Amino acid sequence: MIEARNLSKTFSDKKRGEIWAVKDVSFRVQPGQIYGLLGANGAGKTTTLRLLATLLTPTRGTATVAGFDVVARPHDVRTQVGFLAASTALYGRLTARETIAYFGELNGLSKATIVERTAKLSRDLDMDEFLDRRVEKFSTGMKQKVSIARTLIHDPAVMIFDEPTLGLDVLAARTIVRFIRECRARGKTVIYSTHVMSEVEKLCDVIGIVHGGMLRAEGTLTQLREQYRQTDMEEIFVSAVGGEDETAAKENSEPSPNGKAAR
C-alpha cells in the first residue's frame, strides 16, 4: 500500500526563489490497484514519484510505502519498491543476465534465488535469446524487457512507474502496459504517471489529476465523469485544472519542464 500525507517538496531557484514542486499531496493506493497520476509537463508528477521512491526527501509531510515511512526508513522502502522510469537507463556494458543479477545482489538475494528468478523472468518476458548479450546493442523493446526484469528481481510489493512509455514505439509501449496490468493481477500496489489521457482511461483504477504541484481532482473514471459532466478524459482534465487559459498561464510560470530536477 502507498499512503501519501501532505507530501510537499520545494526547490530553490536562483531567479524565483523557493518553488513548490509538490504541495500537500495526499492520496492512498491499495494493493491490486493502479493509481494514475495525470498531469502536464512540470505538474509535479516526477517529483511526487521520486519522493515515494526515496530518491528525494520531502520538505514537509511524508508517505508510507509498503508499511515503511519514506523519511524514517528509506532503505526499507527501497527493498519493497520497483521503480521504472523513462529516465532509468541500463548499464550498456553489462549483459542482461549480469544486470538482473546485480540488482538481485543489491537487494540481498542469494545466488540460488537470483539464478532461479532470472530463469523465470527470462521465460516470462521471452528473453532467453539475448540474456547473455550486452545491453548496449539491444533494441528499445529488448531494453524495456531487461528493465522490467530488473525491477521485478526482488519481487517488490509496490511498483512505481514514471512515464514508462515516454518515447517508446507502439509495440514497446504495449509491452509496458501489459506488464503493468500483470502487476495489478499479482496483487501489487501500482502507481503510474503519464500525460497521455488514453493510457489513463485504459489502465487506471483511480486517477489523480495534478497541476502546479497540487492534486486537483481524484476518483475513478466514472466518478470523474460524473463530477465534471464530461465523458472525454481530456475535457475532464482541462476542467479539473481550471480551464485552458489557467493551464497555459500556469505552464509558463512552471519551474522547469517535468520538474525533473532539484536545483
Next chain:
Amino acid sequence: MNWRQIFTVYRKELRDSLRDKRTLFSMIAFPALIMPAMMIGSILFSMKVVKSAQAELPTVMVIGGENGLALNEALTKSPKLKIVPTTADYARKISEKSVRAAVEIPAGFDAAIAGSNPSAIKIYNYNGELRSGFATGIIERIVDDYRESVVRAKLSERNLPAALVKPFETQRANVAPPEKVGGNALGGIIPYFFIFLSFLGAMYPAIDLTAGEKERGTMETILCSPVGRVELVLGKFFTVLTASLTTMFVSITSLGVSALILVSLMGSGAAKTAARSGAANGALMLDPMGLLAVVVMVIPLAVLFSALLFAIALFAKSHKEAQTYVSPLMIAIIMPAVAAMMPGMDLNAKLALVPIMNVSLVSKEMLTGSFPLGSMSLIFLSSCIYALIALAVAVRMFKRESVIFRS
C-alpha cells in the same frame, strides 16, 4: 556499513570499467606502452642528435689570420676544424648556420705577445646552438694549447721550469654511492611521474562512474535500488582507486623494463660514456628500498586524488562538463609536484604539511638513501588525513539531492 554491498558495487564497476576501451587505455595501454616508448624514443633521438653533431667537422672562419701567424697555423692544421675562407658577412653566416664559429685575431697580436702586452682573441658563435658550441669548444682548446706553448717558450727564455705553467692539477673523484648519484639525477622526476600517473589513472574512471552515469541515465536506476548511499560511494571509490594504483604499478614496471632496454641499447653503442652518467643508468642504481618507500607514500595521494576527482566529477552532469572542472585540478596537482623538483627545495616542517609537495620532497630524500622517519610519518599521516577529508566530502556530495539531480 554493509561490506557485501560495497563489494557487489565494486565488482560490478570494475567489470564495467574493464569492458570500456577508454579506461583500459588510460589505465594500462598508456602507462605500459606509450610512456616508455616516448621516453626511450626521446632519449635515443637526443643521443643521435648529439652523436651526429660530434661527428660533423665544424666549418670555422679565421678573421685576421695574418695578425697571429702561429695561432692561425695551429687552427688551420687542426684535423678537428674545417677552416673556410673569411668573408665580411661571417656574423650572418653563423646565424644561418652555414659557418659554426669565427675566430678573430686582433691586429698586432704577435707583436703584443712578443712584448708581453695583453690582447684578446674573440670567438663569434651561435649561443645555445649545439654544433656551434662544439666548434667553440674545439677552438678554445686550440687557443689554450697555443697560450700554454707561448708561456712555455717565455719560461724557457728566462730559464725557468715549464712546470710553472701548471703548478698543480685538479682531479674530481665521486665518493657518493651509485644509488645516491642515481637518486639525485632522478629524485625529482620519479615521484613527479608517480604522482601524475596516479592522478591520470583515476581521472577517467572517476568521471565515468559519476558524471558518466548521470549522462547515461543509470544514476537514477541505481539510486532506487536498496544499496546504501555510503556503500555505493565506497564501491565506486574503490574502483577509481584500483584504476589509479594499477596505472601507477604498470608505469613502474614498464619504466623499469624500458630502463633496462635503454641501458642495453646504449651499452652496445659508442655513447657508452654518455650513458654512464645518464638517466637510465641512474634508474638502475636506484635504491629499491627508496623506490618502495615512494610507492607507499604515493598510495594515500592516490586515495586523495581518487576521492577529489570523484567529488568534483559527481557535481558535473556530463563527461564534457566534468573534464572542464578536472583540467584545472590537474595543473593544481602538477605545480606542487614540480616545485619539489627545483634545486634547493628541501623538506622542512612547514612544507611537510603541504599536500602533494610534501610527498614529492620526501621522495627526493628517500631516493637518495636517507629516510627521515619523523617527516615520513608526518607526511604519510597528513596525506591520509587529507585523503579522508576528500572522501568524506565525496560521500556528503553524494547524499545531496541538488548534486545528484542537478540540472
